Amino acid sequence: MPVVPDGFAFSHVESCGEPHGVGSNEVGVYLHDGVEFVLVxxxxxxxxxxxGGLSGFDPGAVAEFEGDLLAVVEEVPDLSEEDRAYFTLAGYSAHIDEAxxxxxxxxxPDMLVERSPREAGVRYVGTYDADTGEHELVDGDDLLERIGEAFRSDDKRWATLRLVGSAALTRIGDSARYEVWREVPTTHARLRDAVTAAGYSxxxxxxxxxxxxxxxxxxxxxxxxxxxxxxxxxxxxxxxxxxxxxxxxxxxxxxxxxxxxxxxxxxxxxxxxxxxxxxxxxxxxxxxxxxxxxxxxxxxxxxxxxxxxxxxxxxxxxxxxx
Known part of the structure; x- marks a missing residue:
């Protein structure tokens, strides 16, 4: 049996599976610092x-896709012979194998795996209320003007809002409050080092x-x-x-x-x-x-x-x- 490290608390067992009832399974969910991990x-x-490319795929879906490929060739009559070959079932099957x-x-190995992926290149700096403008930000005061302008220009309460080059906001439930994540330049090497230093991989x-x-x-x-x-x-x-x-x-x-x-x-x-x-x-x-x-x-x-x-x-x- 795998040994679960200290700090991971068992939460519950959950039934999970793919769409249409494929591959259902009972999984154990653990919590660590408020984040869900799954024991796999x-x-x-x-x-x-x-x-094998498209071999084994549903024949009806393959026939539909062949029609999609032929439509591209008809819409772009000056395609090169090489490109025309790509837009065939044989050509696209070769692409599948290459990709x-x-x-x-x-x-x-047995693993505890973070249940949901997290965005790279951002750091949590606090919360912002889109209705009142009240906030609890640490190292984020310079973002306030742009955040306020975004909500004044569009009163729709998006699930997520991105201010390119500055921050990403994620709505908390159905409330008007948002988590604020500041963009921080991060290379793959720096991310990997930070994850490793925190005891993960x-x-x-x-x-x-x-x-x-x-x-x-x-x-x-x-x-x-x-x-x-x-x-x-x-x-x-x-x-x-x-x-x-x-x-x-x-x-x-x-x-x-x-x-x-x-x-x-x-x-x-x-x-x-x-x-x-x-x-x-x-x-x-x-x-x-x-x-x-x-x-x-x-x-x-x-x-x-x-x-x-x-x-x-x-x-x-x-x-x-x-």
Whole structure:
């Protein structure tokens, strides 16, 4: 049995699963400094990664996507032969294999995993009341004018509000109060060092894939199909993927949110919203949410500051047995 470290208090057992009743599970939830962590049992010899492109995916969804690809070719008649080849099922299948991790067999340890990802490059500085203007800010007085202006110009109570280059605000429940998070330039190396110094680790790619898909041999964590009456990912009303997965984690639910790993060479769970603007169809828009999708960073990207609102991370504690 895994040994839970001091400071993690058992909270409750919760039933979690994927949309449409896939992969239901009972998970143990713990609290540490008011933050929820989930106890995830490890596994020896689990197969991760992907190959085979669209093979095994729902035939109806594949036929619909083939129509989306053909529509692109018809709309852009001067495409090169290389681009025309890309916009075929065979060409896009090759793209899937190139943009996913290789198939391999790994062992994953028992872990306590932060339930929800947290935004990188921000620091909590207090609260602000959008109705009264009252605030409790530490190191945030210089933000007051811009925050007040934002709420005066738009009286809608957004769940989140971003002041680019300054701060991010998150609404507290249904109240008019917001948490205020100041943007702080943070590189991957500084983030990793801070997480390690606090007694945690960042996830490896293999750990993230196991936490997302639980070792399932399907491209997406909910299966190899799209339910016609279900909204997946960013903009869904509701987005069914925001509910905890079968490991009890909020993971791979928003294409804009990419999760930082222990390496700065790639990210998981999203692509910063790139495919949402490609106009190639539903499958392409959702592909960054696939368990084995990886957004690789070129050398010029590495070492730069992480981007608030796009780069997220979750803390993990790897456990020893009794």
């Amino acid at each position: 049992p490890g596994k020896v010899g689990v197969t991760l990664g992907w190959e 996913t991790s290789p198939v391999r067999v790994v062992s994953v 960042l996830l490896t790619e293999a750990e993230w894939e196991y936490l997302c898909g639980a070792g399932s041999r399907t491209l997406f964590r909910w299966g190899d199909f799209f339910h016609r009456n279900t909204d997946y990912g960013y903009g869904g009303a509701p987005n069914v993927l925001e509910a905890p997965n079968q490991h009890g984690l909020r993971i791979a639910f928003d294409q804009f949110k990419r999760e930082v790993l222990d390496t700065d060479e790639l990210a998981k769970g999203g692509d910063g919203g790139l495919t949402l603007h490609d106009g190639i169809g539903r499958f392409d828009m959702l592909f960054p949410l696939a368990t084995y999708f990886r957004q690789e960073h070129d050398p010029d990207y590495r070492g730069r500051n992480l981007v608030g609102g796009y780069d997220f991370y979750r803390r993990v504690v790897r456990l020893d047995g009794a």
